[in-house]
Amino acid sequence: NDTVLIAGAGHAGFQVAVSLRQAKYTGRIALINDEKHLPYQRPPLSKAYLKSGGDPNSLMFRPEKFFQDQTIELIDGRAVAIDRDAKTLLLASGDKIEYGHLVLATGARNRQLDVPNATLDDVLYLRTLDESEVVRQRMPEKKHVVVIGAGFIGLEFAATARGKGMEVDVVELAPRVMARAVTPEISSYFHDRHTAAGIRIHYGVRATEIEGEDGRVTGVALSDGRTLPCDLVVVGVGVIPNVELASAAGLPTAAGIIVNEQLLTEDPNISAIGDCALFNSVRFGEVMRVESVQNATDQARCVAARLTGSPATYDGYPWFWSDQGDDKLQIAGLTAGFDQVVLRGSVAERSFSAFCYKDGQLIGVESVNRAADHVFGRKILPLGKSVTPEQAADLSFDLKKAMA
Numbered sequence: 549n550d551t552v553l554i555a556g557a558g559h560a561g562f563q564v565a566v567s568l569r570q571a572k573y574t575g576r577i578a579l580i581n582d583e584k585h586l587p588y589q590r591p592p593l594s595k596a597y598l599k600s601g602g603d604p605n606s607l608m609f610r611p612e613k614f615f616q617d618q619t620i621e622l623i624d625g626r627a628v629a630i631d632r633d634a635k636t637l638l639l640a641s642g643d644k645i646e647y648g649h650l651v652l653a654t655g656a657r658n659r660q661l662d663v664p665n666a667t668l669d670d671v672l673y674l675r676t677l678d679e680s681e682v683v684r685q686r687m688p689e690k691k692h693v694v695v696i697g698a699g700f701i702g703l704e705f706a707a708t709a710r711g712k713g714m715e716v717d718v719v720e721l722a723p724r725v726m727a728r729a730v731t732p733e734i735s736s737y738f739h740d741r742h743t744a745a746g747i748r749i750h751y752g753v754r755a756t757e758i759e760g761e762d763g764r765v766t767g768v769a770l771s772d773g774r775t776l777p778c779d780l781v782v783v784g785v786g787v788i789p790n791v792e793l794a795s796a797a798g799l800p801t802a803a804g805i806i807v808n809e810q811l812l813t814e815d816p817n818i819s820a821i822g823d824c825a826l827f828n829s830v831r832f833g834e835v836m837r838v839e840s841v842q843n844a845t846d847q848a849r850c851v852a853a854r855l856t857g858s859p860a861t862y863d864g865y866p867w868f869w870s871d872q873g874d875d876k877l878q879i880a881g882l883t884a885g886f887d888q889v890v891l892r893g894s895v896a897e898r899s900f901s902a903f904c905y906k907d908g909q910l911i912g913v914e915s916v917n918r919a920a921d922h923v924f925g926r927k928i929l930p931l932g933k934s935v936t937p938e939q940a941a942d943l944s945f946d947l948k949k950a951m952a
């Protein structure tokens with residue numbers, strides 16, 4: 549059977565299909581899509597799309613004709629069970645589809661807020677186009693939003709809401725914004741920028757209850773006894789990887805679907821990629837799950853290459869971006885585990901990078917409005933090269949020299 553069946557038509561699933569055809573794969577490619585839209589980009593959902601006129605077509609990777617021209621079958625439906633012996637995938641409709649190879653690209657879903665009244669109508673999330681559309685439509689009629697979670701999505705939304713004139717409070721359990729993902733220097737910069745814009749950030753507190761009246765949100769009660777009044781709540785408290793399809797089929801899962809360094813599950817006929825995959829990174833010597841467009845698309849390319857005769861260890865180099873207000877944050881590498889941070893550029897001029905070191909070796913570059921430093925990081929880091937902390941801090945040192 550030459551069918552490559554892909555469960556999930558997000559960034560990862562779409563890219564596998566495209567990369568297979570680019571590699572001249574001639575077999576059947578079928579993409580199971582459980583959302584009511586053509587495959588689309590997720591990052592704008594918490595950024596540009598909320599400011600736009602709400603045209604879903606602006607988000608689509610490709611128009612419908614592309615799928616027809618490439619003979620990539622888009623099948624509306626939800627995968628509910630895998631029969632590994634028969635090599636079939638069962639859809640919620642009852643249809644069964646045979647596969648030669650199955651790619652699980654089921655992504656992740658919102659972690660739900662687990663407090664009283666969390667299901668009130670004005671408690672919203674931002675993961676899917678439909679959810680973003682509800683937020684977009686709701687914003688003009690609301691005055692005051694409480695954002696729960698100061699991660700990337702929460703802060704991107706907060707900046708957009710404030711830009712539209714809303715009162716914005718952000719509730720965060722950690723002592724700084726984006727604490728799991730960036731250095732304190734970057735957290736501090738974004739704290740200052742968001743508070744200067746009039747956003748109030750409340751650290752070290754958790755939401756304990758959504759307060760409501762007649763079904764409408766009136767406030768968020770906090771663990772320190774205060775209540776923040778509001779008429780809208782947007783929740784960004786992380787995601788849960790969609791592993792259930794795999795685990796019900798007996799495939800090993802933990803904080804993701806477990807795959808080897810080539811992104812294969814224990815079953816040689818099933819791969820898993822993107823937000824749902826917990827992979828063994830040879831480069832970083834650890835098991836990890838990464839939520840980013842880079843990871844989803846590079847893993848898709850790796851699987852497509854294997855399926856067309858060029859198997860390789862997955863070796864994509866992590867990079868990420870986040871647009872918050874007028875600021876663009878770009879991250880190259882994995883900055884966790886640093887023991888030294890050196891700043892290049894000027895915080896006051898809103899153009900600087902945090903060069904992160906571990907044992908004297910550059911491991912990541914976090915840049916604010918300094919695209920050239922980001923590009924440098926993406927080039928030099930995969931090569932294992934470095935610049936010294938002194939060179940990084942010295943604006944007169946030409947980073948390009950380090951590439952020679």
Ligand code: FAD
Nearest residue numbers: 556558559560582590591627654655822823839840841844
């Ligand atoms: P997804 O894109 O989540 O796609 C998975 C798809 O599978 C979904 O359509 C889901 O409905 C479907 N699915 C699940 N189960 C089934 C099933 N059983 N059957 C059929 N289909 C199923 N990353 C960046 O790098 N930069 C950013 O600025 C950025 N901003 C973001 C902003 C937002 C609001 C969000 C939500 C994410 C953002 N990300 C960003 C992260 C990035 O979008 C994800 O890492 C990426 O979408 C992961 O791709 P994926 O294909 O693995 O998962």
